[in-house]
Amino acid sequence: MAGSSAIAIRDLTGAALIAALDGLADLRIAVFRDFPYLYAGDRAYERDYLTAYAQSKGALIVGAFDGDRLIGAATAAPMADHASEFAAPFRERGMDIDDIFYFGESVLLPDYRGHGVGHAFFDRREARARELGFSHASFCAVVRPTDHPARPAGYSPLDAFWRKRGFAPVDGLIGEYGWRDVGSDAKTQHPMQFWLKSLTGRD
Ligand SMILES: CC(C)(COP(=O)(O)OP(=O)(O)OC[C@H]1O[C@@H](n2cnc3c(N)ncnc32)[C@H](O)[C@@H]1OP(=O)(O)O)[C@@H](O)C(=O)NCCC(=O)NCCS
Numbered sequence: 021m022a023g024s025s026a027i028a029i030r031d032l033t034g035a036a037l038i039a040a041l042d043g044l045a046d047l048r049i050a051v052f053r054d055f056p057y058l059y060a061g062d063r064a065y066e067r068d069y070l071t072a073y074a075q076s077k078g079a080l081i082v083g084a085f086d087g088d089r090l091i092g093a094a095t096a097a098p099m100a101d102h103a104s105e106f107a108a109p110f111r112e113r114g115m116d117i118d119d120i121f122y123f124g125e126s127v128l129l130p131d132y133r134g135h136g137v138g139h140a141f142f143d144r145r146e147a148r149a150r151e152l153g154f155s156h157a158s159f160c161a162v163v164r165p166t167d168h169p170a171r172p173a174g175y176s177p178l179d180a181f182w183r184k185r186g187f188a189p190v191d192g193l194i195g196e197y198g199w200r201d202v203g204s205d206a207k208t209q210h211p212m213q214f215w216l217k218s219l220t221g222r223d
Pocket of ligand 1 (some may be wrong): 124126184
């Protein structure tokens, strides 16, 4: 069992970020296989998806390491570089995606959970967003029905954690991402609820 003292957290940008992308793909494939993502890992999808971080000057990976091994990671990038397809629904709500630092994913191997790494992932991404002058941070999370057959008994969503971090879901702001679910033959679209936080305290 891992202990918190074994975990080192580092901000990765530039060449260090690029060097971490394969490890990030491995983590995404391992961690997102579980409910609620149920992602049937796909290397080609990973290469395509992770290119956005490699190409974005403002991108950040917060890496969690046990020795040299990447055992967790959280990602962020200017929303205009990473999720520009969602510009229109944000604009309809009076928001400009140029003001938003987008948090991509937080993935941590199960043995390392419960030691505050999830909070560190938010702290460091919010700090970078402020340094870069963004007024808001946003992320999205898959929406699954509460009676989904793959929902484990005793599953508890992360909503309370995200609210405690100052994020709130934006009513009706739901995007879509496509991937193949475990047990499915084909890629399907998945509704993704956007959450938003003001970094300036103004709204
Ligand atoms: C999200 C994740 C990185 C959090 O990691 P962590 O290091 O265990 O989180 P922390 O120890 O910092 O705990 C953060 C808070 O969330 C709560 N929390 C953590 N996991 C939880 C869960 N499964 N259900 C409910 N609350 C949870 C903790 O109790 C803690 O609350 P507190 O501040 O009141 O003590 C990790 O659970 C994970 O990889 N989950 C699977 C992937 C995922 O769903 N990612 C989020 C969407 S991209």
